[in-house]
Amino acid sequence: MEEKRIGEELSYPILLAERVRSAVEEADSFKLECSTIGNYTDMLAEKLRLLVRFTCSAQSFYERPVRRIIAEVFKNLDRALTLVRKCKRRNVLRRVVTIISATDFRKVQNLLEASVGDVKWLESILGFGNGAAGEDVGIDLTLPPIASNDPILAWVWSSIASIHVRPLPEKIEAANQLAQLAQDNDRNKQIIVEEAGVPPLLKLLKETDSPEAQIAGATALLYLANDQERVTTIVNEQGVPIVVKVLADSPMRVQTLTASLVARMAENDSVAQDDFARENVIRPLVTLLSFETFSDDQMVQLGKQSIHSIIQINKEMEKNSINGSKNNHHYRPYMTSFSSFHSEGSSRGGNRKGRENEKPEVKLKLKISCAEALWMLARGSVSNSKRITETKGLLCLAKLVEMEEGELQYNCLMTIKEITAAAESNADLRRAAFKTNSPAAKAVIDQLLRAIKESDSPKLQIPAIRSIGSLARTFPARETRVIGPLVAQLSSRSQEVATEAAIALGKFTCSENFLCDAHSKAIVEFNGVLPLMRLLRGNERAQFHGLILLCHLVLHAGNNEALEQARVLTALEGVDRTVLAQHPELRELVSMAIYHINLYHTSAHSQRFSFVP
Structure with a gap:
């Protein structure tokens, strides 16, 4: 009404x-x-x-x-x-x-x-x-009788009213007061939204002549955007196009908060996730993430050239290169300083010199926020993952995984994990973004394997392992370099890492993978059976996924003597009945594996062709 x-x-x-x-x-x-x-x-x-x-x-x-x-x-x-x-x-x-x-x-x-x-x-x-306008503005204002039982309501009203009618410095102070209230608890957040606090905060975010006003507005909105209903309110107030415009054309400090706002909204509302993509937010995010990683001319080349042309540029640059790290050969055509922002970055505080002179910690925070925003936009979205790969974001993410550490490296790995998960479920994306001759795909695989082998942090290893597993169907039989590191992680001190390795290897060996026989044999040849047997003594999750992988190995590489020597048949027959009862699909797989191993190895065991748990 x-x-x-x-x-x-x-x-x-x-x-x-x-x-x-x-x-x-x-x-x-x-x-x-x-x-x-x-x-x-x-x-x-x-x-x-x-x-x-x-x-x-x-x-x-x-x-x-x-x-x-x-x-x-x-x-x-x-x-x-x-x-x-x-x-x-x-x-x-x-x-x-x-x-x-x-x-x-x-x-x-x-x-x-x-x-x-x-x-x-x-x-x-x-x-x-x-x-008098401006008298007693803010939280110190005497409470009106109507709000005597709920002073928060009066503070919210007075702050929002100040953003509507006061001079800019008082608007900034009022927005900061709303942010402080929103930070305290979700009830305050809900009151701010219900009392129409979002529109004036979005209007403050558009104050392009005052970065301080934009920061105050973005900070308050960021605290509000932790709930789907509140994010929906921001979306309905046309917040998405405003946020995207500010992200593309503002000083770095404002862009950092705006990118974080994109991340929170996309995380909590799938409608916002889609709306941001339609407003083309991915392009400026990738551009900002590439700052001081790739040069302008090289980035333009990267956007225009075909895969064949990129390979040719690679060869020419490698011939002319005198210095440079050996492990940078995937990136040489795109390295040095990406210091201007094409059409997305021409703001007053965002000119080339101003950006280059920003403090390193400011630049780092911006990249962390942009990487998180890409992660949340890609999460569960094939279309957004496709958009990121079309902006050549994969190569940028791979380079940052190699160069950076800490939160930025983690956010980039998580973005890759989401893109590869989307590729696993979508053959078109898989074929387009992860061709075996693609420099970007090869760079991503190299960095994922490096994270698996060289990192001692499960937080970094797990997304890298999951990414490799998601791409299992893209690797040819000869690409055994990805199998070895995964097999090695079956012996990890972290049972969670070992379990994730078993899950990933299970995607190489399952019947849906056309090359399951070749991959299964490779796992056995990399001595994966013994650590897999040890994994069966772990928790229920480890047992479940370890059993699946072991059964696949038996079914697709069952004539290998390593399986008999490891007493796989004994292990399969001794499976905990509780696990089988909770996972009926596993019961049939174990029965098939027992029958299969008996078929190949009759000398060491009596024939047992049936299995009834």
């Missing part, structure tokens, strides 16, 4: 105040008490008329507290009118049944006094009438 115009809302209590005044003049009893009520009513009427003039002349103002307070004023005036009308002389019977006490008047007087206080408070935050 559409709300009435604020002028129409205000007309009702003004008319009601006039009726109260008439009733006071007609009162025959309790004249002193009625006179007091009349005085409060006159004060309210005067303030309300000032408020009407203000609302008619103001281009825009904050309506939420006005509507709430006016509704309360109307209710209290109506109660006053009912009481005063009882004081008019009527017949004897009415006087007998109508009992009025001084307590009734005190209650109504208190209500009217509270309404006067509420309207005076409105006067102070909106700046109409005698209330």
